[in-house]
Every structure is written in structure tokens, then in C-alpha cells.
Amino acid sequence: MTTTYGQFCPVAMASEVLTERWTPLVVRELLCGSTRFNDLRRGVPLMSPALLSKRLKTLERVGVVDHVGSEYHLTEAGRELWPVIESMGIWGQRWARGDVIAKHFDASLLMWDIHRNVDTAALPDRRVVVHFHLRGSSDGKSHFWLVLEPSAVDLCLTDPGHDVDVEVAGHVETMIDYWMGRRDLLGAVKAGDLAIAGPRLLVRELPTWFTRSPFAPVPLPVGA
Template structure:
């Protein structure tokens, strides 16, 4: 745990564990369903593996996470204490949507966006069989421009290299615009009308694609009134 605040206040005691850098984001990934180290790394692409290991060890020691080992398979599973942090994270995220200012360019990460999107696929809406969505971000450096979301049999995976399957539809987008759509600041129709997002493929699939995703859980958070 971090240094003590030497206060009996329960908020202070909780923050001795939770306010160290990256800790709450690790918990965010865990309560969102990531259990294995590589899954956690994909949801925290800018966190060093060494620091991730350290934070997981701290959370296990604090009783927030359990480490399950089955041969070479190691999973990190939230305990009841960890699961009870979900509404805390939801409230913190909703507050951030309402009161934190515009995202900077450094905050926009295609890897994190696609990782979040793959957890919000509405498999009932996606065509049967394998569906491959190719995302091409026009305003991103070449090495990070192309991503593939492979959806099949109730599962979805994110690829940063061509998986070799036929592409069902291609989404051409400005990264910032697609993040705005994902967070609920811009609707799919508005993004498509403005041309910042374009979908290439058969017409029936182009029209259906927005329904394949349920959007971020923060998309429905009411925004504060705009000052007159």
C-alpha cells in the first residue's frame, strides 16, 4: 500500500491503496472482465509490465484480487472487495464525463478504443459466422492506422495485424471522432453525415454496423448544461 495519510477517515484509508498511479485503472480492467496478464496489458497499453505486476501483487495482498493458478494458466479474479469497487469506478467515470474537459490528442489511443469496443459487441445483432471489421484511422501514424475486430461464435478479438480473413466492412474514421461516438458525445448518424466516419461494404451491412456495438457504459451519462 502507499504511504499512510494518518487519518482515520475511511476515504483516506481507502486511498492509501487506490490512489497510487494506475491502481484504479488496473481494477477497472479486472472488473470489466480481463483476468490474464496479457489481457490486462491490452487494456493498459501504456503501463509497463513491471509496474502492472507490482500493482497486481499489491491488490492480491490487500485482498482485492485473488490469484488463481492452474498449471501455466494464471488468472486474476476480483474478490468481493474488488467487485464492490465497480460502482465506485462507474461513479468516477460518470463524473469525469460530466466535468472533465476536452480530451487531448495524447489521450486518443486506437488500441484502447478497439479493446473497449470488443467488449461491447452485441453478438445478437452481428451476422452469423465470422465477421471482420477493418478500422482504418486516417489521422494516425501509419504503424497504428489499421486494426481488425474479428467477431465469431460469441467472441471478439482485436488484431493489429491483418488476420488474413476476408473483411466484412471497413470503417474509415478520424480517431477523435470515433472516440466521440464511442463516448456518446456524437451520434453515429451525425458522424457519418459529416464524413469524419465512413463505412465501406455492402449497403445492408453499412447500415447495420452501428447496431453491432452497445457503446461505452458512459455514453448515456447526462452532460451538464452548456453555458449560455
């Protein structure tokens, strides 16, 4: 099977590097700040470790990634891919939204995204634990614990043993709609699609702790 388009066109040459399956998502994860192999895996949970390793080696070979010790860092060439990935995301948010079906409702990926977009400056000055019970995930996982502290944010897939301050329960689709800017969190609660339980002050403040997807503000096409 050919691995080249056989063209000098820069679009063709860039495509040889960037359009292999999973590669844009690996670059996305690197641009989002993941540097360790296991963190990269959590951002692309359906990708096998062997294939991730292969794609990283390719990106290293073509000068997009530096592998230093146990970490992967984008080179200048890799960092320059940000507007490319951003443009793909903007296009997908605006035009490909209708293709989000049940097989795309991955709660683990959603919670991974949410955990790395916590606004630590808005958190209380003590540890707060939020337990999410999200039904309907395509990966079969439903329980997640966010351990929130001003100095660190951890996502746990098993009970970390701390007292839970806030409980959030609902269908993963509701939380994805919130994350992608299609729904308001408290609006989902009022509609009965999401339940949030805990001390009144924490429940009221909870929406301020999380930013949303960077693509959430992208406007829809007229008439959509």
C-alpha cells in the same frame, strides 16, 4: 517517501490502496472482465509490465484480488469497488470532458473497449470482418481488424487473413466521440468525417453490432 496518510479515517485508508497511480484503471479493467495479465496490459497500454505486476501484487496483498493460476479475479472486496469506479467515470464524463486532447486519442484502447462491448446477439450468423483505419492515434497504430462471430469476438492488430466485409476509415477522434456518446455513427458518415464501405445490408446493420461506453448516457451539465 511515506506510504501512509497516518489517519484512521476510512477515506484515508481506502486512498492508501486505491489512489496510487494506475490502480483505479487496473481495477476498472478487472471489473470489465479482464483476468489475464496480457489482457490487463491491453487495457492500460502505457503502463509498464513491471508496474502492472507490482500493482496487482499490492491489490492481492490487501485482499482486493485473488491470483489463481494465470488469472486474476476480484474478491468480494474488489467487486464492491464497482460503484466507486462507476462514480469516477460518471464524474469524468460530465465534468472532465474538456480535457480530452490529442494525447488522449489512443486508438488501441478505443478498439479494445469496442471489441469487448460487441452485441453478439445482433451479429449475422456468419463470420464478419471489419477493418478499421483510424488516423491520428497517440500510440501511432492505425489499423485494426475485428473478427466478429456469434460465439467469439477477436481484435487483431495485424491482418488475420480473412476477407474483409466492411471498411471503416476516419480520424480516431471521430470514433472516440461516437464511443463516448458525443456523435452518432451514421451522422459522422453524413458529415464526411467517417467512411464506411461494404455491402449495403452490413453497412446498415453495423451500428447495431456495437454498444457504447457505459458512460455515454451521462447527461452534460446544464449549459455545457
